[in-house]
Amino acid sequence: xxxxxxxxxxxxxxxxxxxxxxxxxxxxxxxxxxxxxxxxxxxxxxxxxxxxxxxxxxxxxxxxxxxxxxxxxxxxxxxxxxxxxxxxxxxxxxxxxxxxxxxxxxxxxxxxxxxxxxxxxxxxxxxxxxxxxxxxxxxxxxxxxxxxxxxxxxxxxxxxxxxxxxxxxxxxxxxxxxxxxxxxxxxxxxxxxxxxxxxxxxxxxxxxxxxxxxxxxxxxxxxxxxxxxxxxxxxxxxxxxxxxxxxxxxxxxxxxxxxx
Numbered sequence: 001x002x003x004x005x006x007x008x009x010x011x012x013x014x015x016x017x018x019x020x021x022x023x024x025x026x027x028x029x030x031x032x033x034x035x036x037x038x039x040x041x042x043x044x045x046x047x048x049x050x051x052x053x054x055x056x057x058x059x060x061x062x063x064x065x066x067x068x069x070x071x072x073x074x075x076x077x078x079x080x081x082x083x084x085x086x087x088x089x090x091x092x093x094x095x096x097x098x099x100x101x102x103x104x105x106x107x108x109x110x111x112x113x114x115x116x117x118x119x120x121x122x123x124x125x126x127x128x129x130x131x132x133x134x135x136x137x138x139x140x141x142x143x144x145x146x147x148x149x150x151x152x153x154x155x156x157x158x159x160x161x162x163x164x165x166x167x168x169x170x171x172x173x174x175x176x177x178x179x180x181x182x183x184x185x186x187x188x189x190x191x192x193x194x195x196x197x198x199x200x201x202x203x204x205x206x207x208x209x210x211x212x213x214x215x216x217x218x219x220x221x222x223x224x225x226x227x228x229x230x231x232x233x234x235x236x237x238x239x240x241x242x243x244x245x246x247x248x249x250x251x252x253x254x255x256x257x258x259x260x
Contacts, residue, residue: 001151001152003038005159005160007164010115010116010163011247022242025240028249031251032249041156043159045161045222047216047219052093053133056132057094057095059130064107064113071124072126078127082094090143133217141198162220162222168212170241179212198227202221233255234251
């Protein structure tokens, strides 16, 4: 059952305790980790693991690892997510590497997952989800709703981490150049988060998404579906720019009774 939900970012700056610009974000992420200290199983929705434009990918290796260590993949829960999505004709596939099982069945842990997870000391088992970027908006929204149903049917306490950086075109000398759409996109995201209004995302002008070049839009559509299906409250999101790109952190309080 879902008992924790946090929208995080994954900029390296969040790990630099000497960078005072993001102290408030680090404190909020630490608070997210503390709030989830009784949870060991987390679903991470990330833009930076294995990717396919037209499918939602679910990691089904035995483990995911980086230089700091490994996490186990909950393969049964991952497969249940697959079955739930397929039953609604959502394009989703499981991905593995090397061997079907055993020590060689390992996929690298991406930075979109590892940086937020560094604030979650109790995390041991994961479900890792990477949404494709050409999937219809309503399909990703519906996947979020299905995800809630599957996770709430599980016996374990589960936390959800939605990993997302936002506009990447805030600076002319950044890797993607400058676009006035960066500010428009970030404003729309903040409006969505503050008002819990999925229509802001579902009806967003494609030119804004293209100009802003975010790493968040597709995960946010899934988040919108999740929020449509849980009873959650939140504080004001924390926003900041790290040079050419922007980050947001918001913690949700999940109430015991969920609605469909």
